[in-house]
Amino acid sequence: MTDPVGRPAYQQVADDLRRKIAAGELAVGSAIPSTAQLTRTYGVSSTVVRAAVNRLRADGLLLGQPGKGVFVRSKPDAVARQVSSIDDLVRQVAELRERCEAEAGRREELQAEVARLRDQLDALQARVGGPGN
Numbered sequence: 001m002t003d004p005v006g007r008p009a010y011q012q013v014a015d016d017l018r019r020k021i022a023a024g025e026l027a028v029g030s031a032i033p034s035t036a037q038l039t040r041t042y043g044v045s046s047t048v049v050r051a052a053v054n055r056l057r058a059d060g061l062l063l064g065q066p067g068k069g070v071f072v073r074s075k076p077d078a079v080a081r082q083v084s085s086i087d088d089l090v091r092q093v094a095e096l097r098e099r100c101e102a103e104a105g106r107r108e109e110l111q112a113e114v115a116r117l118r119d120q121l122d123a124l125q126a127r128v129g130g131p132g133n
Contacts, residue, residue, distance in 0.1 A: 009044050010051035016042070017052060021061055022076045031069040032062065 020026045033041065038049040053070055056062040063073040 009042075009048045010055065013038070013042050013044060013048060013052035014055040017056060018059075018061065018076055021056075021072055026072050028072050028074055031071050034069070 017026065017032065021028075026032055032038075032053070035046050035049050035053075038044075038052075039046050042049070053062060053064075057064060057070075059076075061073055061076060062070050064070045
């Protein structure tokens, strides 16, 4: 497996496996071929295969189960939707944080205004001989 553009072999293997998952050739829940089978299929070393599988695991497409094998966890489009949902949540949290900071500033302003009004009320009461006298 060689790429004229010089992409690393593990990325080429990962891309092909990703394509097979997206196309349904490797269905969600099914086991992927063994490392030995993948090395023969792609004509690469087991190190390259492991790197490709690790890339797909990191991307959320594969799930390893010790002693059982590596299984397709989800399709690439499902992972993309999940990532965009997470991005939306991050954006919403940032907006909420900004709003909370703005409200905290507004609260401080209101507390300062209440303190000024209390001072004015105390001064007025002192002038007219109100409850404090």
